[in-house]
Amino acid sequence: xxxxxxxxxxxxxxxxxxxxxxxxxxxxxxxxxxxxxxxxxxxxxxxxxxxxxxxxxxxxxxxxxxxxxxxxxxxxxxxxxxxxxxxxxxxxxxxxxxxxxxxxxxxxxxxxxxxxxxxxxxxxxxxxxxxxxxxxxxxxxxxxxxxxxxxxxxxxxxxxxxxxxxxxxxxxxxxxxxxxxxxxxxxxxxxxxxxxxxxxxxxxxxxxxxxxxxxxxxxxxxxxxxxxxxxxxxxxxxxxxxxxxxxxxxxxxxxxxxxxxxxxxxxxxxxxxxxxxxxxxxxxxxxxxxxxxxxxxxxxxxxxxxxxxxxxxxxxxxxxxxxxxxxxxxxxxxxxxxxxxxxxxxxxxxxxxxxxxxx
Numbered sequence: 397x398x399x400x401x402x403x404x405x406x407x408x409x410x411x412x413x414x415x416x417x418x419x420x421x422x423x424x425x426x427x428x429x430x431x432x433x434x435x436x437x438x439x440x441x442x443x444x445x446x447x448x449x450x451x452x453x454x455x456x457x458x459x460x461x462x463x464x465x466x467x468x469x470x471x472x473x474x475x476x477x478x479x480x481x482x483x484x485x486x487x488x489x490x491x492x493x494x495x496x497x498x499x500x501x502x503x504x505x506x507x508x509x510x511x512x513x514x515x516x517x518x519x520x521x522x523x524x525x526x527x528x529x530x531x532x533x534x535x536x537x538x539x540x541x542x543x544x545x546x547x548x549x550x551x552x553x554x555x556x557x558x559x560x561x562x563x564x565x566x567x568x569x570x571x572x573x574x575x576x577x578x579x580x581x582x583x584x585x586x587x588x589x590x591x592x593x594x595x596x597x598x599x600x601x602x603x604x605x606x607x608x609x610x611x612x613x614x615x616x617x618x619x620x621x622x623x624x625x626x627x628x629x630x631x632x633x634x635x636x637x638x639x640x641x642x643x644x645x646x647x648x649x650x651x652x653x654x655x656x657x658x659x660x661x662x663x664x665x666x667x668x669x670x671x672x673x674x675x676x677x678x679x680x681x682x683x684x685x686x687x688x689x690x691x692x693x694x695x696x697x698x699x700x701x702x703x704x705x706x707x708x709x710x711x712x713x714x715x716x717x718x719x720x721x722x723x724x725x726x727x728x729x730x731x732x733x734x735x736x737x738x739x740x741x742x743x744x745x746x747x748x749x750x751x752x753x754x755x
Contacts, residue, residue: 399445399464405429406457417442433458439465439473526554530561542569601637606705612698614645626705627678652677657687661701664691673708684708 403420404412408429410420417423428438432451440447440462446469447462465473486493529548536544542565546558600607606623610616619637627648628635640648649657656674663670671688686706692699 400447401462403460403462404457405460408457411457417445427460429458429460432460523554526558530557533561533565537565537568542572604707606707607702608640608648608705609692609700609702610645611700616640616643616645616648617700619648623705626683626707657689657703660687660689664689664701665698668693676705 399415401413401415401417403410403414403416408424410416410424413420423442426440426442428436428440428449429451431438432449433453438449440449446465448465449460449462451458451460526546526548529546533544533546545562545565548558600618600620603620604622606626607618607620608616608623609618619640621637624635624637624640627650646654653676660670660672669688669690671686673684673686676683676685684707686708688704688706690702690704692701
């Protein structure tokens with residue numbers, strides 16, 4: 397056994413030794429006998445040599461064998477032992493490290509979640525605020541608040557959307573102003589037309605000439621009081637001008653009068669306006685009237701007729717009286733002309749009044 401030694405022990409005393417490097421008494425205190433007896437293989441260093449020790453227990457002692465180890469083996473073994481010890485310590489601290497790493501990972505996860513949530517909220521705010529402002533603007537526009545504008549910062553497509561919304565609102569407001577102005581103009585025009593209509597109705601109601609208008613279907617659209625008095629005053633059923641509106645012309649006019657009017661209506665279609673004198677046999681009298689028919693047209697489309705009945709009876713009667721007066725005056729003049737010379741002649745050749753009286 398090169399480099400090794402053997403010791404036979406009896407009650408911790410060396411009874412026999414082989415190749416021992418020193419006296420037993422010198423190495424006794426450094427020799428790990430008890431560890432070797434317990435079955436361990438402890439290291440033992442003496443001088444510059446490292447030994448590994450093994451023991452076989454006996455009844456009253458033990459046989460211990462020490463084998464030299466390669467150079468630096470003890471240092472390597474010590475490093476291995478230290479590593480093992482460190483591993484054991486690390487294994488004991490594994491739960492702590494695990495909890496530490498898990499805590500760190502949880503903290504990192506929380507930080508990441510917080511950052512993600514904050515970023516998501518920021519992005520959501522950047523998107524939701526313009527959308528909410530646009531929704532509020534749409535509601536305001538729907539309620540008629542056309543002066544509402546979205547004043548919020550946005551980017552990309554949302555900025556274009558906000559700009560388009562404001563442009564739309566501005567155009568709507570401008571259109572509303574134009575519509576209001578047009579409505580005021582139309583209202584003023586309607587008021588003027590209404591005043592003109594009332595004025596025309598007042599004039600029509602005031603004039604003694606009968607006026608009636610019919611549409612293209614020959615239904616009455618307007619009649620004045622003079623027309624009602626002319627045709628319905630002496631009838632059993634008096635119809636006011638309002639009661640005549642909407643009735644067909646054949647129900648308003650007598651059949652013989654309507655027959656006389658048909659040629660005038662056809663002539664008005666060709667010429668636009670026509671007039672004629674005719675006699676109307678009405679219940680109260682025979683009237684001499686001047687009838688004027690005017691065709692209503694717009695863009696070559698016939699809209700109806702306006703018929704004007706002017707009573708000429710009084711005028712003709714006055715004309716006849718004037719004519720008879722003129723005839724009487726002329727007859728009297730013609731009769732008076734020959735009588736004047738006769739009277740002058742008789743006056744010249746007759747004796748004086750006194751001579752005749754005395755005779």
